Amino acid sequence: MSLSQVSANTIAKEKQIQQEIFKAIDECQNIVFNAGAGAGKTYALIEGLKYIIQEKGGNLTFHNQNVICITYTNIATNKIKEGLGNTKLIKVSTIHERLWDLIKAYQKQLLKIHIDKLKEEINEIENQLKTEVNFQAYRDLTDKESFIKLILENKDNYYKSIDRSAADFRTKIQTFLVNHDSLLTNVSYFKSLVGKIFSINNYKNCLERIENEEYKLVIYDARYNSDRLHKMMISHDTLLEYAYKIVDKYDLIKQVVLDKHPYILIDEYQDTDEKVIKILNLLADYSDQIKHKLFIGYFGDTAQSIYETGVGNRLSVLHPDLTNISKKYNRRSVNKVLNVINKIRKDNIEQESIYSDADAGSVGFYYGNKDNIDSFIEQYKTEWNINQDNKLHCLVLTNELVAKYNQFENLYRQLKTTNYYRNNWKSINTEILSHELSKLGTIPNLLYRIIDFKTKITNPKTPITDFISQNIYRDLTFDQLKKILAILESINGDSINDFLESIFKIYNKTKDESCNKIIKELLELDDYTFDTFISHMLTQLFPNIEENDMESTRKKIIELLKVDYSEYSSWFNFINKVENQDVVYHTYHGTKGEEYRNVIILMQNDFGRQGQNKFSSFFTKRTYIGSLNGEELEKFTNTKNLLYVSCSRAIHNLRILYLDDVSCFKEGIKAIFGEVEKFDVRQ
């Protein structure tokens, strides 16, 4: 078994690096700790935290102080908490949770900032109305006020027509908006105009309410991904913005934070938003000024920065005078993989395995076309002896492909093409593919609950309390329970559609109160008929639809419910992260932080609208990196990092299948992977 013998020499050097971190903590010298993929970054961070507990714990407790440790995700928070064990001295949380915790008490100050923000937004929109070409017709209006008044009065009518085709929409609008045809020549311009008018109106109302002391509190609501400023609710980005403003403006707040938290550690700093680094820099400067001790430690890897919002390699600019500590040892991969990922990142971190037996595994780069995918995967399933205990992880670029290969292509596509998701296309992947149930959309969540219920009642091994909630179960006699189980067992139907029809039939036939209560808890409808259910789906997925389209849209809903149950089941497993197939599919991005023994990456020239020739031009440009700058360099770096993250997941075996012609950039590939071969099925 390879990767089992640790070399004593490297372990000693690893310890030495850890000592450097401890020394920086002792001397309150702010650091940035850089280490590549699989180096044990989080381990080093946790060791740092443990050192603080051990060496400074008494002092911290005495002064009623604690340590802040912030992460980018909830998953990372839990990982660190687990590694750290139970301690009150260290506050581990996501950035957003911590910042809100620090500032939420300062509502007076927040309110001021909020008022400014509302005014800024109004200004910004008014400015757009004054300058943008699309609004020329509006600017030409002689009586803007009466138009605004009319459209505000007809808000409901407006929204009722919003999903109609352009010509239809125009007719509907003209019923209440007469003599304004000049605005309606271009319907999309009109919609954009009206949206802006509504926003201004909302914001002005909000300002008025603040003035009247009706609204007093600013709220951060993590469940929503965008601000609802007029409802006094801010989302993730604006939280960071407000936090920066409040820390920047009020020295007293800076001091309170500093006095309470003399140590701040940041996990995966490269993903952190610029505003957060600016906040920390303000704190560091102020601590110098008032001579209070503060230690800030950034832990991360610039080469793994794959999101544009992250600070990436701009850290040293935003927060100067950090001491650099880097670690070049790797605890994850075989030498062949290390060799490749070192060539990808090609910077001062050239990783070396801590193992003396890392000469195993294999790496290879092939090109072919889409028709080769299946046989490519089949070949390595055999060659690597893939089974339940030795899975193959396949990385693809888009969620659409993840859905396809995970066998729920139709389900995904049908949900995606509903009016609701057409209009909220940004929410598609969160609401349909999130592994956190609370993040699923209303309908995906409902479908999930139905599948969950169906799975449980059809599996005789499921404990009864898994599908009968406690408050129903506890009042049941043994006989009642038996009766209920018999009824539930009689629910049948293979598809979701048939299953539901059966449920409603039983609901309305048996008058068993407890049984109906179970169904009520499951579906949470106003009324328990199949028709009501469909109507509920309709209002959620196709809001604002016209009477004429009702029948065809109902058909779409039925079609969705009749999608092969195996697809629902696959989706259900995907959401639950049940990997019961030998081959598991992920997006490149989604594998961050993970490691797999066997990895196949499917790659191609393009990735998305702005990513034409993303990968091909990476391999081309790699030969003349020195001459890149500006946006071109940024794009190059982003691709490099994505390639680095995906290749560095592999522990043992790594293969890439490139799905486009590679002849124009063969040399770039060879420089990293050694060889490129056309894929042919082995005889």
Added chain:
DNA sequence: ACCTTGTGAATTTTT
């Protein structure tokens, strides 16, 4: 030949 308008498709991820 150029401009306007309407339509439909689109990348990943976290809070």
Added chain:
DNA sequence: TTCACAAGGT
């Protein structure tokens, strides 16, 4: 939401 493109108008 944003953008490319086709269709249709000038």
